[in-house]
Every structure is written in C-alpha cells, then in structure tokens.
Amino acid sequence: MSIKTITEFGCIVILLIGTALLASCSGISYSGGKDAVLAGDSFEAPEIIGRITSDEITESSGLTVSKCQANVFWTLNDSDRGPFIYAIDATGKKLGTWRVFGATNVDWEDMASVKTSTGECFIYISDAGDNEMKRDAYAIYRLREPSNAGKATASSKDDPLVTEEADVLRFIFSGGQQNSEALLVHPSTNEMYVVSKQFNGPAKVFKLKPNFDTREIQTAETVAAVSLPAIPNGLVTGGDISPDGKHVVLCDYYSGYELILPKGAAKFDDIWSEKPAAFDLGPREFGEAVSFGEDGNAVFATTEKSNPPLIRVRRKKIK
Numbered sequence: 001m002s003i004k005t006i007t008e009f010g011c012i013v014i015l016l017i018g019t020a021l022l023a024s025c026s027g028i029s030y031s032g033g034k035d036a037v038l039a040g041d042s043f044e045a046p047e048i049i050g051r052i053t054s055d056e057i058t059e060s061s062g063l064t065v066s067k068c069q070a071n072v073f074w075t076l077n078d079s080d081r082g083p084f085i086y087a088i089d090a091t092g093k094k095l096g097t098w099r100v101f102g103a104t105n106v107d108w109e110d111m112a113s114v115k116t117s118t119g120e121c122f123i124y125i126s127d128a129g130d131n132e133m134k135r136d137a138y139a140i141y142r143l144r145e146p147s148n149a150g151k152a153t154a155s156s157k158d159d160p161l162v163t164e165e166a167d168v169l170r171f172i173f174s175g176g177q178q179n180s181e182a183l184l185v186h187p188s189t190n191e192m193y194v195v196s197k198q199f200n201g202p203a204k205v206f207k208l209k210p211n212f213d214t215r216e217i218q219t220a221e222t223v224a225a226v227s228l229p230a231i232p233n234g235l236v237t238g239g240d241i242s243p244d245g246k247h248v249v250l251c252d253y254y255s256g257y258e259l260i261l262p263k264g265a266a267k268f269d270d271i272w273s274e275k276p277a278a279f280d281l282g283p284r285e286f287g288e289a290v291s292f293g294e295d296g297n298a299v300f301a302t303t304e305k306s307n308p309p310l311i312r313v314r315r316k317k318i319k
Contacts, residue, residue, distance in 0.1 A: 046301075050090055057094065057308075065300060066145065097157055102141075106129075108125055109181040110238055131179055133179065137172055173206055182250065191207060207220065237287065249292060259276050
C-alpha cells in the first residue's frame with residue numbers, strides 16, 4: 001500500500017469518513033462535486049484486461065507503457081523494496097525483473113517513458129516520496145529501456161537482469177520539502193514535472209530541466225497549482241503526458257482526470273491552467289499508477305496490493 005505511516009493512514013480514514021458524511025448531506029462525492037467537469041464523453045467504460053500475478057509486485061506505484069516494444073508495460077514497487085523494475089504484458093503476466101544499476105530506492109513513487117527522435121526509449125523513475133517531509137534531496141533516474149522484455153521471464157529479484165547504468169538528477173523543491181507521487185515527462189522537450197500530493201489544498205506542479213550532466217543539486221521550480229474536482233482536491237498519486245504532448249492524465253486513489261492543451265497555446269505549461277475533467281478509472285484500491293498508451297488513445301491504470309487489476313480505459317475520440 002502507499003500508506004506507509006500510521007499518520008497518513010489516519011489522515012485518509014478521517015478524510016474518507018468526512019467525505020461520506022458530506023455525501024450523505026449534500027450529494028458531494030469523493031471524485032467530483034456538483035460543479036465537476038466530466039470527461040465521460042471522451043472515454044469508454046473502464047475494463048479489466050488482466051491481473052498482475054507476480055508475488056514480486058505487491059505495490060504497483062508507477063506504470064508506463066513501452067513506446068519501443070509491443071505489449072510491454074513497466075511497473076515498480078513502492079519504497080523499501082529495492083531498485084527493481086518489472087516488465088508485464090497486457091494480461092498482467094510478469095515478463096522479467098531488472099535491477100536498476102546505479103540506483104537506490106528510498107521512496108520510488110512513479111515512472112514515465114519517452115521515445116526520442118532517433119527511436120531510442122528511456123525510462124524515468126521518480127524517487128520523490130516523502131511522507132514525513134524530512135528528506136534533504138530527491139532524485140529522478142533515467143535509464144535506457146531494456147530491449148529484451150519479452151524474453152526474460154526466468155529473471156527474479158533473487159536473480160535479476162541488470163539495466164545499463166542509470167543517470168541521476170538530484171533535486172530539491174522550491175519552497176521546501178514536498179511529498180510527490182506523480183512524475184510526467186514531456187515527449188519532445190524531456191522536461192520533467194513532479195506533482196505534489198496534498199491533503200489540504202490544490203496539488204503543486206514543479207518543473208525540472210533534463211540536466212543529467214551535473215552532480216549539482218537542481219531546484220524544481222513551481223509552475224502551477226492543480227485543483228482536482230474531488231475531495232480532497234490535491235491528492236494526486238500518479239500522472240502522465242500523452243505521446244503527442246497535448247493531454248495530461250492525473251489520478252488520485254480512485255479516479256482519473258484529464259487536462260487538454262488549449263488550441264493555439266503558446267507553450268505546454270498553459271495546460272496547467274485548464275480545469276481537470278474527471279473520468280472513471282475502474283475498481284482501484286489506493287490507485288497510484290496511470291499511463292497513456294503508446295498512441296494516446298487509451299489510459300492504463302493499476303492499484304496497490306497483491307494481484308491488482310490492469311485496467312484500460314479507451315478514448316472515444318481524439319480532441
């Protein structure tokens with residue numbers, strides 16, 4: 001589970017009890033009040049297409065769809081479970097286990113992938129969880145995607161394959177410590193966005209340049225605040241940018257939210273001023289992982305706990 005401390009667990013219980021009371025009195029739900037913008041016209045109903053059966057994957061906290069290998073998804077476990085990434089297929093079957101060379105897992109929370117103009121694919125991993133708000137610095141790892149995902153079933157945490165050495169970007173947040181569970185990487189600029197998880201207000205969006213060539217600690221600058229149509233409105237637990245760079249998907253424990261870049265926008269960051277539209281992400285308990293498909297016409301999600309579902313939500317139309 002993503003609730004790694006008694007304090008956070010207590011907060012969530014209180015929030016959910018409060019939400020239930022509000023719902024009984026005023027019709028407000030956890031995911032979307034009466035003024036919520038809905039994306040139901042854009043997405044089909046969610047469907048469970050598989051289940052993650054590997055006993056090595058117990059807290060699927062991040063998810064990304066390969067842009068270089070068909071029918072390959074990558075996921076990772078939450079903190080304190082080693083620097084491993086796992087390849088699965090669309091049924092949830094584990095294809096292989098890799099140890100990320102040169103990385104440590106303090107509190108991994110999300111991952112993303114991009115395909116470069118030369119056809120290379122890279123995976124990004126965010127080590128930016130900080131429930132107790134006491135870390136001195138955070139990290140994002142970048143590594144070349146292993147190309148043999150479909151041929152590595154025999155690997156395991158006890159006998160893993162090993163990735164190429166990961167590049168690391170260490171950073172702090174402007175304004176002090178944050179707990180972040182969402183990493184988004186722009187497909188063209190490779191600029192990285194880390195989104196905070198807030199219990200008492202809108203989520204904060206921070207931006208980092210893809211400067212992996214220095215050992216200096218970078219500063220993630222605040223670029224926006226995002227208020228979900230939910231209670232609480234800043235509990236962002238995952239996110240992704242579509243391959244065309246025109247859509248953002250965010251999630252909280254239960255629902256999905258889409259933002260669309262306005263037509264004629266001068267820059268990508270204009271997307272953060274748009275109102276998130278809620279849509280159904282299916283049966284998820286403490287869902288922390290969401291990803292666009294390789295063509296942007298579907299959204300995929302998992303949830304924490306053992307044997308979680310792999311969920312797909314198809315897009316009805318491209319806006």
